Amino acid sequence: xxxxxxxxxxxxxxxxxxxxxxxxxxxxxxxxxxxxxxxxxxxxxxxxxxxxxxxxxxxxxxxxxxxxxxxxxxxxxxxxxxxxxxxxxxxxxxxxxxxxxxxxxxxxxxxxxxxxxxxxxxxxxxxxxxxxxxxxxxxxxxxxxxxxxxxxxxxxxxxxxxxxxxxxxxxxxxxxxxxxxxxxxxxxxxxxxxxxxxxxxxxxxxxxxxxxxxxxxxxxxxxxxxxxxxxxxxxxxxxxxxxxxxxxxxxxxxxxxxxxxxxxxxxxxxxxxxxxxxxxxxxxxxxxxxxxxxxxxxxxxxxxxxxxxxxxxxxxxxxxxxxxxxxxxxxxxxxxxxxxxxxxxxxxxxxxxxxxxxxxxxxxxxxxxxxxxxxxxxxxxxxxxxxxxxxxxxxxxxxxxxxxxxxxxxxxxxxxxxxxxxxxxxxxxxx
Ligand code: FE2
Numbered sequence: 001x002x003x004x005x006x007x008x009x010x011x012x013x014x015x016x017x018x019x020x021x022x023x024x025x026x027x028x029x030x031x032x033x034x035x036x037x038x039x040x041x042x043x044x045x046x047x048x049x050x051x052x053x054x055x056x057x058x059x060x061x062x063x064x065x066x067x068x069x070x071x072x073x074x075x076x077x078x079x080x081x082x083x084x085x086x087x088x089x090x091x092x093x094x095x096x097x098x099x100x101x102x103x104x105x106x107x108x109x110x111x112x113x114x115x116x117x118x119x120x121x122x123x124x125x126x127x128x129x130x131x132x133x134x135x136x137x138x139x140x141x142x143x144x145x146x147x148x149x150x151x152x153x154x155x156x157x158x159x160x161x162x163x164x165x166x167x168x169x170x171x172x173x174x175x176x177x178x179x180x181x182x183x184x185x186x187x188x189x190x191x192x193x194x195x196x197x198x199x200x201x202x203x204x205x206x207x208x209x210x211x212x213x214x215x216x217x218x219x220x221x222x223x224x225x226x227x228x229x230x231x232x233x234x235x236x237x238x239x240x241x242x243x244x245x246x247x248x249x250x251x252x253x254x255x256x257x258x259x260x261x262x263x264x265x266x267x268x269x270x271x272x273x274x275x276x277x278x279x280x281x282x283x284x285x286x287x288x289x290x291x292x293x294x295x296x297x298x299x300x301x302x303x304x305x306x307x308x309x310x311x312x313x314x315x316x317x318x319x320x321x322x323x324x325x326x327x328x329x330x331x332x333x334x335x336x337x338x339x340x341x342x343x344x345x346x347x348x349x350x351x352x353x354x355x356x357x358x359x360x361x362x363x364x365x366x367x368x369x370x371x372x373x374x375x376x377x378x379x380x381x382x383x384x385x386x387x388x389x390x391x392x393x394x395x396x397x398x399x400x401x402x403x404x405x406x407x408x409x410x411x412x413x414x415x416x417x418x419x420x421x422x423x424x425x426x427x428x429x430x431x
Pocket of ligand 1 (some may be wrong): 059210309
């Protein structure tokens with residue numbers, strides 16, 4: 001007897017027509033034609049049942065603030081930072097909480113149940129930290145929200161931030177952040193990495209830095225981050241976010257750098273939607289894409305997780321909390337069009353991101369948390385292609401969001417005919 005059984009599910013790893021039995025919020029059995037009954041049965045009818053989406057890089061303190069106090073005219077990262085600086089004096093904890101909770105509703109509807117959000121610790125009042133700590137508690141029953149102490153205005157560049165960052169950690173922020181490319185000099189950037197890694201090692205915290213988020217082919221902060229990760233014994237606990245300068249670096253240098261990143265066990269977190277939008281803004285033509293070298297990092301064994309980064313804020317006017325949109329962009333920007341590469345893009349918004357965040361009991365094995373998304377698609381690649389509709393979102397064995405299948409009604413010859421866009425495509429060959 002189970003609390004819940006999901007029947008006839010296709011799993012992302014290729015298993016098909018599988019049943020999943022849930023007891024006490026955990027997966028109790030996985031197999032074909034499971035015996036037993038349950039209080040709730042869901043027939044997935046051969047559709048994809050996935051562990052929930054995981055966003056490894058987001059900014060929940062700025063989300064849904066688009067247009068306040070004005071729009072980003074140049075479209076650059078630096079104007080976005082300046083614009084955020086104009087907005088911050090008017091922020092209250094209540095306003096930040098309200099927008100963040102609205103975003104979390106959107107996230108749940110999209111099956112996005114774990115988010116690592118950076119939170120700006122540049123201002124002495126730490127309103128953003130106070131707000132997102134409150135949000136973390138409010139959403140705990142349905143979203144695993146991790147917070148990163150992010151010195152948006154520079155750890156060393158802005159006076160007082162070394163102190164406010166430590167206060168944020170003392171208040172309960174989970175991860176040490178950084179922004180070495182925004183410090184005044186390359187030397188200051190390297191110094192900030194050394195000091196922040198030391199701080200993390202002393203406190204037993206993970207590290208996640210915005211790193212080399214520029215088109216500068218000579219930016220070298222990920223090299224320093226890799227070295228400090230090894231020096232402080234932090235492999236597996238450090239993430240380098242963005243890494244866009246790697247797009248523009250000399251190929252010979254990258255052939256040395258990627259093995260160093262792999263050796264240090266650093267998680268690479270590109271943000272395809274934002275990288276393709278913000279980078280290359282100083283180019284005429286040809287314009288660089290700006291996303292880091294995802295296939296090459298994956299081939300070297302680096303754990304690559306994709307982040308959404310921004311939704312309707314000073315840096316990005318679009319976004320919908322849909323991690324499939326993120327993977328879809330990555331497939332295009334990174335030319336990841338082989339079957340294996342498209343499949344790996346799905347991993348980057350699920351299992352790889354869960355690994356980067358250190359989530360426990362994540363996955364579809366017996367003993368894992370009973371957290372699922374039922375998609376209107378048959379497999380991960382179809383899910384990315386269609387940015388598939390979420391039919392049900394389940395957390396600890398309970399349905400927390402659901403929707404009816406997206407069906408169009410065609411009236412081409414006077415008689416209505418229903419079209420399920422996820423049902424007519426030819427099946428893909430096996431990998
Ligand atoms: Fe970011």
